[in-house]
Amino acid sequence: MIKQVLNFVKMSQKSYVAGSAYPPLETGVLRIYSMRFCPFAQRTRLVLQHKNIPHENVNVHLVKKPEWFLERNPFGLVPTLEIDDKVIYESNICSQYLDDVYPGDKLTPSDPYQKARDQMLIDTFGKAVGQFYKIARNGEDFEEFKKSLGRYEEELSKRGKYFGGNNKPCMVDFALWPWFERLELLEEKGFKLTEAEFPNLSAWVKTMYQLPAVKATMFDKESHMRFLTSYREGNPDYDFGL
Ligand SMILES: N[C@@H](CCC(=O)N[C@@H](CS)C(=O)NCC(=O)O)C(=O)O
Known part of the structure; x- marks a missing residue:
């Protein structure tokens, strides 16, 4: 355990490029x-982060x-x-593997129907993700995007503070969150998530910002914008801020 933590501290955050040597991976x-x-x-x-998994x-x-x-x-x-x-690759498959294998807070319901409902919310969010990038590129399709978000607004009204209920987040919360953290980037294109239109999602965003896992992985709007700009210019600055 101590070895793993030390290892974590030792690793550089700078991105490895073609031609670099493979950083040796210790057993376990x-x-x-x-x-x-x-x-x-x-x-x-x-x-x-949420499950405190050494890595x-x-x-x-x-x-x-x-x-x-x-x-x-x-x-x-x-x-x-x-x-x-x-x-293991593909984000949702990676996340599910971690939830299945590691102890700690279970993020997936054991009831097969509830599990299927959660997976449906995660898989079909892909549509909203596509609409998000379309708006980020050319600022169209607000209505379609709002329609997609409306499903989640309604679902939250039944579930509580989090998609996982009133007490804790579940896999749905973590699978959706990254695009809500980046939602402010769409303001330059005229899109804004308002409390009047999306009261439950707006409250959820505020609640999510309080989670230690979110605090540990998030960037502020300006940093996201700086990265996005470098990406748009064809020269993504993966090491921005390091
Ligand atoms: N469906 C994949 C998408 C992952 C993905 O697109 N990641 C981007 C970075 S945000 C990537 O690795 N891009 C490299 C490339 O497209 O060559 C997942 O859910 O993990």
């Missing part, structure tokens, strides 16, 4: 390959990807998890 140590501004990786990092973080440059990263995940996407001879 869980590693996440990530990119600091990636919302998909943040999903899994939120679960790691080390290796950031990779997503334009100049290290060869050893592509050997582990041929799709070259973050998040990717590695432990011993196991490699």
